[in-house]
Amino acid sequence: MAKWKSLNEMKILSSYYPRLDAPLKVQGKARYIYDISLPGMLYGAILTSPYPSAKIIRIDDSRVRKHPGVRAVLTDVHPTGRIRYAGEEVAAVAATSPEALQEALELFQVEYEVLPFVVDLEAAMDEKAPRVFSDRPNVRKPREREEGDIEKGFAEADVVVEREFRTQVQVHVPLEPHGSVVTWEGDQLIIYDSTQAVHGVREGVAKALDIPVSRVRVICEHMGGGFGSKLWAGRYTAIAARLSRQAGAPVKLMLTRKQDFLGAGNRPNSVQKIKMGARKDGTLVAFYAETYGTAGIATNANVRLPFIYQVPNWKHIHRDVFINAGGGRPFRAPGCPQASFSMEQMMDELAEKLGMDPLEFRLKNDPNTTRQKEWRIGAEKIGWSRRRKAPGSDPGPVKRGLGMAASIWWPGGRGTKASMTIYPDGSVEVRCGTQDIGTGTRTLVASVAAEELGIDMRWIRPLIGDSNYPYSGASGGSTTAPSVGPAIKNTAEKARAALLERVARNLGLAPEKLTWQAGSIRITGSQSQQLSWKEICQHLENEPLEVHGEWVKGLSSAGVAGCQFVEVAVDTETGQIQVEKVVAVADCGLVLNRLTTENQINGGILQGISYALLEERYMDPTTGTMVNPNYESYKILGAMETPEIEIILYDEPERGVIGIGEPPTIPTAAAIANAVYHAIGVRLRELPMTPDRVLNALYQEKKV
Amino acid sequence: MPVKKGSSGISRRDFLKGMGTTILSTAVVTGGGLVPDSATAALLDDTVETISGRVKISLRVNHKVYSVAVEPRTTLLEVLRERLGLTGAKPACNRGECGACTVLVDNQPMLACSLLAVDVRDADIITVEGLSTDDTLTAVQKAFVEKDGLMCGFCTPGFVVAATALLQKNPNPSLSEIKQGLSGNLCRCAAYPKIFEAVQQAARTMQRGK
Amino acid sequence: MFPFEYINVRELTALPDYLEKDGEKSAILAGGTDLLGLMKEGLLKPRKVVNIKQIRELRGIRDTRKGLEIGAATRLSEIEQHPIIQQQYPVLAQAVASIATPQLRNMGTIGGNLCQRPRCWYFRGQEYHCLKKGGDMCYAVDGLNKYHAILGGGPCYIVHPSDAAPALIALGATVEIFGPQGKRTVPLEEFFQLPEDNLLRENILAPNEVVTRIFVPRPEAETRSLYLKFRERQSMDFAITSVAALVQLRNGKVQKARLVLGGVAPIPWRAREAEKILEGNSLSADRIQQAAEAALKEADPLDQNAYKVILARNLIRKAFTQLQNA
The missing domain is CATH 3.30.365.10 (Aldehyde oxidase/xanthine dehydrogenase, molybdopterin binding domain)
Structure with a gap:
């Protein structure tokens, strides 16, 4: 199985070093999606519903179309016409300037049938509450998980604490709002998207527009934060693509800050009723929780209970509840801060009841x-x-x-591919279809490659943030470093082996006469000498070396x-x-x-x-x-x-x-x-x- | 395309003196007042001037004078980003709540999203792109790189400009003064501790450079 | 923002000619930090925006024997950093330093701070056609009201957002107003209006009038003052509750007391009864407690803001205790 070098052999990794794109960022030269400007580019925007629950009866865009600055209009952006939260997409327009765009948005005339709504978690659980989806109740089927026998567990308990906890809806609101710049080159769609997943957006938009994935390319050189809210394609990207096709010009469509708050994801709230028991000696014996929460019109407001402590007998029943609010999305450790908030307080309360120190109580129950x-x-x-x-x-x-x-x-690492091109002058390109969401992935790609090749990072040009590069997954779930790091190391190892073989062949030597030594090749025997990185690469003559590698086990x-x-x-x-x-x-x-x-x-x-x-x-x-x-x-x-x-x-x-x-x-x-x-x-x-x-x-x- | 009409170096040079940075002074001062060459801007008399519709104005940004067509409602941020291609200042909230569009207006940090372009015709505007006149980084920028005072970096230009203004006014700030000075800038990635370290390092570097 | 005509007026005398009687039609632009927000949200669509920053007499701080004369278009940062204000008018320096952010204090003006519109989220949201916008209901009453008024509210429950105003009222400031009829001067305290007197605006200024100067009398000898601002977020926030407190202490006795609360009422709230309790007595813990109780006696909280009553009482106590120990 693959293995990393030991810490004391490492020259770059595991030390403190600045990120490579920081100079661009501190000078304002890094181009984020919001900063991209293409020739002839139009400005696009989405008209959203002011009502949390309504039917779109009619959209009159005649006045919009008459505005001299307007180049494209869409009135069918909503799949069903049934609005389920304030902030949902109703229509879209593209115009020649931000000012014209602003004016055009005011010219839409939309007739709504306004319907009853519910925006409060507990109100929505009332049987008489308006239904968010007419064909199903607001309270979804419970999700039940259990181990052991809780009745027996509570019977064994000397102390029991029963409490209720509440957590709020938290919104991601990265400083760069969600949005895309799109352009068609023939039947090829090029998307610049502020995203955590160039490959994922590529697939999502292809599906939304019903075009082959092969015709879509997604680029994200720099993006302004996501925290889980930019893990997949937003409706706005497909809308921008359609506006662009209609107008025959590139379109930039960034959500407004308000739209970002309303419809671009959030951490669901929770109500948690918890009962927990322990024996006098501080051993946890039983845990019971009923929780519910809302992800608005979406699902998965689950709370990850019973969290980290070992309880032999436990049961957790969770119910998702629909309300008329923007859908939840994964938010940095989904379901966990909520569970921690309740469980860790339960631990302290039980410890107090038992007369134990909270630290001692935890040490006793943490496996x-x-x-x-x-x-x-x-x-x-x-x-x-x-x-x-x-x-x-x-x-x-x-x-x-x-x-x-x-x-x-x-989660740990998972399938990621990478490729590396080494040029005869010693410069190196590393390609990986991951993206840097602010965590320093670009720098990681360069540093792992440099460490493995034993050369200085300045030789390496890391190329990421493009769906044309080898596949890597979304930057979410803390999977990026454990996925990308091993893939780059594996690619670099292959490159090293290929280089060694090339040099051996050129010199007419048996490969075993050559050994790598920190960025150089040492030749033993009659032709004993040391080749520097430059000299090694000169052996490539006119043909750059290209190798492919992937995530392998053992490195994460x-x-x-x-x-x-x-x-x-x-x-x-x-x-x-x-x-x-x-x-x-x-x-x-x-x-x-x-x-x-x-x-x-x-x-x-x-x-x-x-x-x-x-x-x-x-x-x-x-x-x-x-x-x-x-x-x-x-x-x-x-x-x-x-x-x-x-x-x-x-x-x-x-x-x-x-x-x-x-x-x-x-x-x-x-x-x-x-x-x-x-x-x-x-x-x-x-x-x-x-x-x-x-x-x-x-x-x-x-x-x- | 922006038209480079001339540049003014004096205030710039004075400003950078306190920053321990070497800059080349190439500029010749070409007269102070800038009269908009606009068709619809009318100087009714000495006391009142009215502007409506699209007019051409001059703006002095990063020591260059640009002639741009704007409307009264056009903000400085829109001019910088959409007309001059200076996208360092960011439109993260567009309402004066986040500091991502911080620029220096006559050496004072202000929010470009909340200034009308016609209102800053007489001002010296410096954006993050103009803090250094060549490709070298200023002491503040260098410290942000070395201390990693950023993550996604979208708010970074605003922080760099605000920190520059802070150190100009207070070359040796305490941690609490640094926090106060940067209290108008939001970073959702929350790189604050490293940002504070960067400002402290920049202060030390600039003190030594004196 | 909607298109408008930008009018740059450089002489005060010319100003009234360019301001409309109808408040919707023209707007005064000084720092613009509030105006642009209102215009971007579509809450204000003036046809004319009149810049007053180039009118010379509206700018600057003059320190005279009688006190301060502050031009209405003086930037907040100039006031905050003014050495005489810092030394002799601490309540004002502290209040101004607590406003918004460094950037906004470099832009915003003192006149604008006094005339800013409320931050009530219903007033600021396009979706809510509330009383203050000519609608027929206050959404806060049955809605979300944790930041709303506990004193002087009804039928609208905004709180006045200014930090400078409570401090200036505590100092006994007056404002000079200029309009078509010329100049008039009113005590700042009388400048503000409760919703029950005027739902649509927060002060007596007619749309074609402008605040030109603020006069702040020099505090008498042995005067101490301070401003305590409580906010949820220290980095940039409006006051949940603030206290401008001033006492003149002679031989241990309060000769004069001023107490003005911010963030609790639709206007800066002067607590006269509390002042009376303090005056003529020593600044004892008991007296201070009585004054704090008196200041909040008439508080009538909504269902989510009763905590502000406790908070305000505690802040008052803290403020006068600090003045006593200063």
Whole structure:
């Protein structure tokens, strides 16, 4: 089985090195999809429904077509004409300038039959609630999973805790909105898409337009963030392609910020009723959860319970509920922050009931051997032993507390192909149909190739973000590094072998006389000499070397552990929670680049703080529309909310590459909630933990 | 196509003095006032000027003077991106909520999405593309690269410009002052800790360069 | 944005000729940070946009013996960084420094800050034809109202978003207004209007009038002041509740007290009863507590914003305690 070099043999990998495209990005020269301009390009936009539930009766586009700047109009962009959320596509137009586009959108006259709607999770569960889909109830069939015998389990329990938790809808809102620039070259469709999956979008758009995949090419050189919301083709891309075909000109169609909030994905909310029991000695024996959540008009609002702890007897029943809101999409560790938020608080509550330290209680019930070590490291770093025992016992209005929670993740590497061309002058191109969503994949491609060939990275030109390159999957599920890394290594290994063979042939030597030595070839025997990289490549003469490689086993692993500890300060006079410090023990297998890895872990933690304390989609009950589709009132974390973060990269290079993007965002909200309880002695079981909720909770407990 | 009419180097040079960066001063100052050569712009008298429809105005961006046709409603951001091909400043929210379109207007960081182009005719506008006059990186840009002060990078130009303005005003900021200075810029990837490190490093480099 | 005519007026006297009596038809452009947002959202479609930034007398800060004269088109960052304001008018410097973001403070003006429209999400959303836009219902009453008014509300429950206004009222500022009839000066406190008096606008300014200057009397000796702003997000946010507090303390006794709350009412909310409780007494914990209670006595929260009552009381207590210890 394939194997990575040992850490001390590595020259590039596992060290700190800057990403290759950073100079372009800091100078504003990196062209994102929003920045692309093609000759004769038109500006496209989608008209969306202001109503959450309606039938499109008639779309009058006569005035739109008369606008001198308009070049294409579509009134059939909605597949059925039955609108199910405010923000759904109704019509589309392309015009010669942004100003003309704006005017044209105002000229559509749409007649709707406005229908009853429901935008609240619990209201939608009422049998009398308006149905989101007329042919099926709002509450979907339950998904049941169980192990052991919960009745027996609860009978064995000495202490039982039963609680209800709520988490909110979180919206991805990457800084670059979703969108595409499209152009037809004959019957060939070229799409520049802000995406996490060039190959996936290619297939999706081909299907939507009913054209062969072979006629579609998707390019994504730079994109402005996705977090799971850009994993597949959006309706807007096919709409742009149709506008472009109609107009005979390239079209740029970017969603507005508001459209991005309404219809480009979100993390579903949840209501979780949980009962859990343990024996006096701290052994978990039974777990029962009923959960429901809504992904709007979509499904999969599941909560990944019972999360990480070992419970011999457990049962979880989950129900998805439809409401008239934009569909959920995978969002960084789908289903996990929700599960962590409830389960880790249940753990703390049970520990308290048992009179056990939360750390001790976890060590007793966590079956993961890696995390067993990580819990101890994190506890040491945060100073768990200094933790005051009694919750809320700090004097004064500002109270501090410590809390902890665990990370987990599953997927590893999977099928990815790559190719490499080595030119006689020594320069190298590496092609892989992956994409860089901000994690540094482009740099990873170059660094793995350079490491394996034993040469400097400046020789390597990494080519990614194009469906013309060998297949790689979507950048999601923390699969990119464990998929791409091994594929590039395998390709480079093949290139090395091919080069060696070529040199041996040219020199008329037996291949075993030649050995690789860090970017050079050493020849033993009578013709003893050392060939530099340049000299090796000169042996290619006029014919560049091209090799193909793919993901192979042994270089990556699935399964991620990790844990976080946080310290918070809660101002009981204002309800403000300030995260002061986070210690993250990040499980990271073989680290390919420490700099970008740390950065991504920071990002996961900070998105977790943002989820814990700030973000929430608010739906107006009167109109069924989102009242805060903007960065002003949908509050995401900024510089002022960024605490001190200490990252401990827990290396296990022998495991090969594992994904690190998702795990760090999972435990943060839960760890904060536990720390808040420790600080003020009041538990917050609803996200986000905004000042109003903190003050209300304190008030109810008569602590204000 | 933008028309290069001339350039002005004085304020630029002064501005960069404090930044420990060497720049070539190639410019000859070609007179200050810029009168729009517009058909429909009318100077009713000394006191009132009206502009309607599409007019040609001059804008001084990155030391070059451009003549562009705009409407009163055209924002500076639209001119930079759609007319001048300067796509560094980004339209992430288009409402003054995210800082991704931050540019320097007479050395002050402002939001190009919330400025009318006709309103900045007399100003010196510097975008992220114009922070350095050659292909070298400024101390701030270099530090962002070395400390990895970015992930997807879409917000980065705004951060780089805001950080540049911050260090110009406060060459040795504390961590808290850095946070305050960057509080108008959002990064959804949340690269903040590395951004703070980058600003701290840039401050040190610039202090040494003095 | 919809097409409009841009009018650049350089002389104050010429200004009224270009402003329409009908508020929908013309708009004043200074910093533009609020105006452009309203126009982009389609909430305002003026035919004329009148730039006033080039009118010389509207710009700059003058420090006179009587106090400050601030031109309405003075940028917020100039006020924030003004050394005399920082030293002698801390409540104003702190309030202005807390506004929005560094970029927006470089653009926005003090006049614009006083005249900005509310941030109520129903007012700001195109979908909601609310009372403030001439509609027939306030969506907040039965809707989402965690940020709305707890004092002075009804039939509309916006809160006034200005941070500068509470500070300036605490300092006893007056505003100079210029219109077709010439100049008039009113106490800033009387500049703002409750929805019950005027649903469509938040102040007494006629559409063809403009705020030209703000006069801030020099605080008497032994005056202490501060501004406490509470917001959910420290990086860029409007006040959930803010407190502008000022006391003149002589020999341990409060000669004069001013308390103005932001973010809790459709206008900057002066708590006169609380001021009276403080005046003539020492700034004891008991007195401060009584004042805080009095300030919120008439609070009438909606179903999601009762927390603001607790918050406001606590902030008032915190503010005066800090002034006492200063």
